[in-house]
Amino acid sequence: NKSKQNKLKYEEGITISSMAEVYQLDGDYGKALVFQNNALKIAKEIEDKYLEGFILKSLGNLHIDLGEYSKAADYLADALEIGTSTQDAQVIWESQAGLGSCYAKQGNLQEAITHYANAISLYDSVRQNLDIESLGNNFLEDKYEAYPSIVELLAENGKVQDAFAYANKYKAKALLDILFQGQNFLSELLSDTTRAQLNEITSDLETAHHELSIELAQDEGDKNRILSLDQQITDLELRKSVIIEGLKKQHSQYYHLTSHEILEVEDIQNRILAGGQALVQYVVGPEKTSIFVVTTDSLIYSQASMGRDSIHAILADLSPIFDFQAFAEGKARPQILNPQLLDFTIAPAHRLYENLVRPIEAWLQGTSELIIVPDDILFYLPFEMLVFDAAAAETQYDFENARFLLEKYDISYVSSIDLLDPDMQRMRSPSKGILALGNPDFGSDADAPERMQFLTSELPTAQGTIRGDRLANLPNSESEVKAIGKVLGGSKNDILIGKEATEENLKANAEEYSILHFATHFLINDGQPLYSKIVLTQDDKAKEDGYLQTYEVFNMNLNADLVVLSACNTGLGKIRRGEGVIGISRAFLYAGVPSMLASLWSVDDQSTSIIMKNFYEHLQAGSNKRQALRLAKIDYLNSSEGVKKDPFYWAPFVLIGDWSSVNLPSRSPVSLGMIIILALALLIVITVTLLTRSRMRLSH
Numbered sequence: 001n002k003s004k005q006n007k008l009k010y011e012e013g014i015t016i017s018s019m020a021e022v023y024q025l026d027g028d029y030g031k032a033l034v035f036q037n038n039a040l041k042i043a044k045e046i047e048d049k050y051l052e053g054f055i056l057k058s059l060g061n062l063h064i065d066l067g068e069y070s071k072a073a074d075y076l077a078d079a080l081e082i083g084t085s086t087q088d089a090q091v092i093w094e095s096q097a098g099l100g101s102c103y104a105k106q107g108n109l110q111e112a113i114t115h116y117a118n119a120i121s122l123y124d125s126v127r128q129n130l131d132i133e134s135l136g137n138n139f140l141e142d143k144y145e146a147y148p149s150i151v152e153l154l155a156e157n158g159k160v161q162d163a164f165a166y167a168n169k170y171k172a173k174a175l176l177d178i179l180f181q182g183q184n185f186l187s188e189l190l191s192d193t194t195r196a197q198l199n200e201i202t203s204d205l206e207t208a209h210h211e212l213s214i215e216l217a218q219d220e221g222d223k224n225r226i227l228s229l230d231q232q233i234t235d236l237e238l239r240k241s242v243i244i245e246g247l248k249k250q251h252s253q254y255y256h257l258t259s260h261e262i263l264e265v266e267d268i269q270n271r272i273l274a275g276g277q278a279l280v281q282y283v284v285g286p287e288k289t290s291i292f293v294v295t296t297d298s299l300i301y302s303q304a305s306m307g308r309d310s311i312h313a314i315l316a317d318l319s320p321i322f323d324f325q326a327f328a329e330g331k332a333r334p335q336i337l338n339p340q341l342l343d344f345t346i347a348p349a350h351r352l353y354e355n356l357v358r359p360i361e362a363w364l365q366g367t368s369e370l371i372i373v374p375d376d377i378l379f380y381l382p383f384e385m386l387v388f389d390a391a392a393a394e395t396q397y398d399f400e401n402a403r404f405l406l407e408k409y410d411i412s413y414v415s416s417i418d419l420l421d422p423d424m425q426r427m428r429s430p431s432k433g434i435l436a437l438g439n440p441d442f443g444s445d446a447d448a449p450e451r452m453q454f455l456t457s458e459l460p461t462a463q464g465t466i467r468g469d470r471l472a473n474l475p476n477s478e479s480e481v482k483a484i485g486k487v488l489g490g491s492k493n494d495i496l497i498g499k500e501a502t503e504e505n506l507k508a509n510a511e512e513y514s515i516l517h518f519a520t521h522f523l524i525n526d527g528q529p530l531y532s533k534i535v536l537t538q539d540d541k542a543k544e545d546g547y548l549q550t551y552e553v554f555n556m557n558l559n560a561d562l563v564v565l566s567a568c569n570t571g572l573g574k575i576r577r578g579e580g581v582i583g584i585s586r587a588f589l590y591a592g593v594p595s596m597l598a599s600l601w602s603v604d605d606q607s608t609s610i611i612m613k614n615f616y617e618h619l620q621a622g623s624n625k626r627q628a629l630r631l632a633k634i635d636y637l638n639s640s641e642g643v644k645k646d647p648f649y650w651a652p653f654v655l656i657g658d659w660s661s662v663n664l665p666s667r668s669p670v671s672l673g674m675i676i677i678l679a680l681a682l683l684i685v686i687t688v689t690l691l692t693r694s695r696m697r698l699s700h
Contacts, residue, residue: 006046006048009042009045009046010042010046010048010051012042013039013042013043013046013048013051013055014039014051016035016036016038016039016042017035017036017039017054017055017058019035020032020033020034020035020036020039020058020062021058023035024061024062024065029062029065029066032062033059033062036055036058036059036062037059039051039055040052040055040056040059043055049082049085049086050086050088052082053079053082053083053086053088053091054079054088054090054091056075056076056078056079056082057075057076057079057083057091057094057095057098059075060072060073060074060075060076060079060095060098060102061076061094061098063075064098064101064102064105067105069102069105069106070102070106072098072102073099073102073103073106076095076098076099076102077095077099079091079094079095080092080095080096080099083095089122092122093119093122093123096115096116096118096119096122096146097115097116097119097145097146099111099112099115100112100113100114100115100116100119100146100149100150101149103115104149104153109153109157112149112153113150113153113154116146116149116150116153117150119146120146120147120150120166120169123146124169145285145286147166147167147169147170147283148283148284148285148286148290149285150163150166151163151166151167151170151283151285151290152285152288152290152303154166155290155301155303156303160292160299160300160301161265161299163290163292163301164265164281164292164294164299164301165262165264165265167281167283167290167292168262168263168281168416168417168418169262170283171281171373171375171415171416171417171418194243197243198240198243201236201239201240201243202240202555204236205233205236205237205240205551205555206551206552206555208229208232208233208236209233209530209531209549209551209552210545210549211229212226212229212230212233212531213531213547213549213551215229216531217531262418263417263418263421265294265299267421268294268417269294269295269296269297271421271422271423272417272420272421272422273294273295273296274296275296276366276367276368276369277295277296277367277368277369277370277371278293278294278295278363278364278367278369278370278371279292279293279294279295279370279371279373279417280292280293280360280370280371280372280373281294281372281373281375281417282356282372282373282374282375282378283375284307284308284311284375284376284377284378285307285308286307286308286309287307288303288304288305288306288307289303289304289306289307289311289355289356289375290303291303291304291356291359291360293360293363293364295363295367298363300360300363302359302360303359304355304356304359305355306355308376308377311352311376311377311378312377314348314351314352314355315348315352315377315380315381317345317347317348318344318345318348318349318352319343319344319345320343321601322377322380322381344385344397344399344646344647344648345396345397346387346390346393346396346397346398346399346402347390347396349385349386349387349402349647350386350387350388350390352381352386353386353387353388353405356378356383356386357383357386357388357405358388367409368408368409368410369409369410369411369412369626369659370383370409370410370411370412371412371413371414371417371420371659372411372412372413372414373413373414373415373416373417374413380600381600382600382647382651382652382653382654383405383411384404384405384406384411384630384633384651384654385404385405385406385647385651386404386405387402387403387404387405388403388404388405388408389402389403390402390403397646399645399646399647400641400642400645404647406630406633406634406637407634409630410626410627410629410630410659411626411630411654411655412625412626412654412655412656412657412659413654413655413656413657414656414657415586415656419589419594419657420657420658425594425658428559428560428561428592429559430511430512430513430514430559430560430561431492431512432492432493432494432512432513432514433488433492433493433513433514433515434484434485434488434493434494434513434514434515434516434517435493435494435496435506435509435510435512435513435515435516435517436481436484436485436493436494436495436496436515436516436517436518436519437481437496437497437501437505437506437517437518437519437520437536438474438477438478438480438481438482438495438496438497438501438517438519438520439473439474439475439477439478439481439497439498439501439519439520440497440498440501440502440520440535440536440537440538440546441498441499441501441537441538441539442473442521442535442537442538443538443539474519474520474521474605475605476605476606476608476609477519477520477566477605477608477609478497478498478519479609480519480566480608480609480612480613481495481496481497481517481519482495482497483609483612483613484517484612484613484616487613487616487617487620488616488620494509494513498537499537499539500537501520501536501537502536502537502539502542502544502546503536503537503542503544503545503546503547503548504542504543504544506536506548507544507556510556510558510560511556511557511558511559512559513559513560514559514560514561514562514662514663515560515561515562515563515564515662516558516560516562516563516564516593517563517564517566517612518534518563518564518565518566519566519608519609519612520534520535520536520566521534521535522534522535522565522584522599523535523547530549530550530551530554531549531550531551532549532550532584533547533548533549533550534547534548534565534584535547536548550584550587551587553584553587553588553590553591554587554590554591555591556591557591557592558588558591558592558593559592560592560593561593561594561595561658561660561662561663562593562595562596562597562625562662563588563593563595563596563597564596564597564612564615565584565585565596565597565598565599566597566599566603566608566612584598585598585656589657593657594657594658595625595655595656595657595658595659596655596656596657597615597625597629597653597654597655597656598653598654598656599652599653599654600651600652600653600654601648601652602652603652603653604648604649607636607640607644607649607650608653610636610639611632611633611636611650611653612632614631614632614633614635614636615628615629615632616628617632618631618632619661619662622661623661624659624660624661625655625658625659625660625661625662626655626659627659629653629654629655633650633651633653636649636650637650
């Protein structure tokens with residue numbers, strides 16, 4: 001009976017504490033205090049240390065909001081003591097992070113740094129054991145804040161190298177874990193039995209993901225079925241994780257040799273950067289943004305006096321496409337397909353430049369290439385469109401007379417600089433050049449009305465077809481891939497159009513190619529990023545459904561140097577702080593592709609076709625990927641007038657990852673006849689030269 005009463009009391013305490021947190025969020029701190037203290041009395045009455053630690057931690061956070069830092073520190077210290085005795089990771093984490101905040105507010109910086117460091121150490125140990133993204137989310141999603149805080153404190157106290165180490169660790173660790181999982185580091189050591197188990201799990205996962213994708217696409221999907229499939233996926237991932245963890249222990253020495261330590265500043269300078277290149281890394285905090293600049297011979301720290309909310313506000317002023325407040329609250333991403341409604345304006349683009357780039361340009365003298373490591377909402381911003389000079393612009397929309405950052409730098413992006421470490425690049429052996437799929441046959445809506453459920457918007461378009469607005473034909477994407485084929489030439493390229501641009505053809509041949517190019521629709525799913533999809537030919541009789549979904553890409557093994565996603569919103573996905581965007585670009589990284597050209601919003605069919613053709617022409621001429629993209633955009637701007645210079649048309653495509661050149665097949669294979677002609681011409685030149693010299697000697 002006592003046990004039953006205690007259980008009821010425990011549930012009552014949890015309920016009261018939860019109500020207190022609601023009042024706290026609403027700013028009613030008086031009621032929040034009353035409710036938390038009542039909950040604490042219940043916890044002490046039933047002698048439940050877990051509940052007591054949880055409520056003490058909540059009281060500490062409440063007094064932080066009240067600005068009563070000494071009282072908050074007392075509560076948090078008590079919570080930490082209890083959390084340590086009960087080994088409650090949640091209470092320990094929040095108590096350590098809360099104490100860090102208290103001491104920072106009180107000016108006790110060393111104590112603040114110590115507690116933040118302790119919180120981060122726990123965070124890392126937990127994250128390391130949570131290989132499965134779906135399992136790690138709930139615990140890790142709200143715990144990133146200690147990183148920006150400790151980065152600021154260390155840098156402001158002159159410990160710039162230590163601050164950068166935390167910033168780099170913040171970005172790198174989970175991505176490196178994912179990369180090594182994708183490379184299947186233990187594959188050569190697997191027994192037949194273990195390999196069969198993993199193959200079975202992979203097959204079952206793909207089936208479950210496919211079924212869940214279908215359910216989620218329904219207007220009224222079966223909620224019980226969705227929950228059941230979600231649990232099935234989690235169980236399969238757990239089984240896979242247990243097998244991999246066992247292999248790590250069984251082959252610990254081999255795993256240690258193949259694991260990767262996060263790079264130090266000197267490693268970045270010596271192994272990644274070259275002259276004229278700079279790494280620019282951002283860490284967005286609540287009130288300030290830390291900026292690091294690494295060149296071959298220096299590490300510089302700067303700070304923008306604008307935090308997360310300020311950046312959000314300026315981005316929303318820049319264009320409605322960046323107004324992610326509703327999206328952050330769980331609503332659908334705004335899919336604005338009419339360029340006129342995007343309403344890009346010059347002043348916010350200039351303000352962002354003034355805050356995020358101009359303070360560091362003194363250290364970028366002689367720099368022509370930037371590797372940007374964004375953070376938070378900055379992952380959605382193409383820095384190329386920032387305006388560094390607006391003096392000649394006559395109106396807020398006069399982009400024809402604005403000066404873009406594109407004019408100054410070749411720019412590429414990466415979620416973590418460690419992903420560019422040469423030691424991380426696996427050997428790739430493609431035997432062919434480019435596999436390009438364009439304007440797939442989407443069928444008719446009359447034949448397959450259920451496909452309309454994949455529409456991302458019904459807004460009208462004003463400037464032609466927008467890739468991603470509806471499953472309409474994309475004639476310019478067909479012209480695009482045909483033009484690319486002519487630019488690259490050679491017999492080792494394949495251009496698949498219409499009914500040939502199938503998922504089956506892609507999966508059967510993708511491993512052979514150096515470049516994969518998709519010129520089609522892309523349908524993004526923010527809530528379930530694993531089910532965002534590249535749309536290929538629709539054929540109800542085919543084995544595949546015609547949607548290359550993100551979870552399917554995770555299961556591919558590719559040899560490509562570059563994937564070009566010439567469609568809408570392909571660089572987007574859910575942002576996970578410290579790890580960047582969780583989307584199809586992450587999936588291709590996992591599948592072994594070191595670089596992607598992706599888009600950050602809905603793209604115009606015609607301008608995209610032009611830019612892509614320009615891009616391949618510059619690749620063919622010998623430019624690296626980053627240079628080729630910049631030159632392609634500049635070519636487009638130089639050949640465009642008026643509204644067509646609006647960033648909507650040219651700015652969305654960004655290069656993510658490795659920027660090096662791509663080994664392409666020669667444009668026109670030299671025939672035997674051409675070789676004979678060249679040899680005869682060379683023989684004539686040599687003969688004429690010898691005769692001329694002979695006459696000169698005789699004349700003397």
